[in-house]
Amino acid sequence: MSGPPLGVAVGASWYLVVAALLFGVGLFGVTVRRNPLVMLMCVELMLNAVNLTFVTLAHRLGDVAGRTTVLFVLVVAAAEVTVGLAIVVAIMRHRSAVTTDDLTALRG
């Protein structure tokens, strides 16, 4: 059980390429989309790409530190989403702005 057949057949470079593509898609989304919630989701995509890279290289190097780092990244991602959603909720409660275009002033 040291690696299902799929992991042997696919190889590390494909995981890393998929992670790079995932990061690119997330980057495109966060620059193009205007709904702050969808922008948060795209940031999650980019974080997942980084996590995939960490796990792939940890597997390849036979080192557990990469997997440990992924756990810390997960914690930070959870905190980031919580704070981001709180900001979105506070803004939406203040004025009904749906997209980031409607937010032109930071003053409350």
Place this chain on the structure above:
Amino acid sequence: MVLVGALGVITRSNPVHAALSLVLTLFGVAVMFVAQGAYFVAAVQVIVYAGAIVVLLLFVIMLLGVDRAEDVRIEPLTGQRPLALVVALGATAVLVAAVLDGLGAVPDLEGSVPETANPDADVLEIARSVFGDYVVAFEVTSVLLVVAVVGTVLMTRRRLGTGAGR
């Protein structure tokens, strides 16, 4: 599957559909984790991401009632989309090139560490690492979580007495 979900996130105009596409991507990444022997991380990924974070996102979407579709066809800034496409494709190309070029420099130690057939060994290794080498980082993340929770509660509560939202 992962990339289909990711494309769904950025192309669906309805935020709920985007969130469900995100679940697809997260599960795909979790499958990739399992395929590389990171069983514990895969379980945490499913529980924390697909369980908690996406549910939180959906909850906020429905709480705020912003699930009306955003018109993805209009372009607010002239030339934003082409520029964003160029930037994203450039970053992706650089990353892919770096991966294909630099992977040879990474020693392939996949079979050198004796991996036990027991999936529990994964948890044991991570626990030793978290509470051994990285115990300071662990404490700092716990402080971060507390600060995030307190900040969230402060930001979203209604001010007492006035009854009006902030």
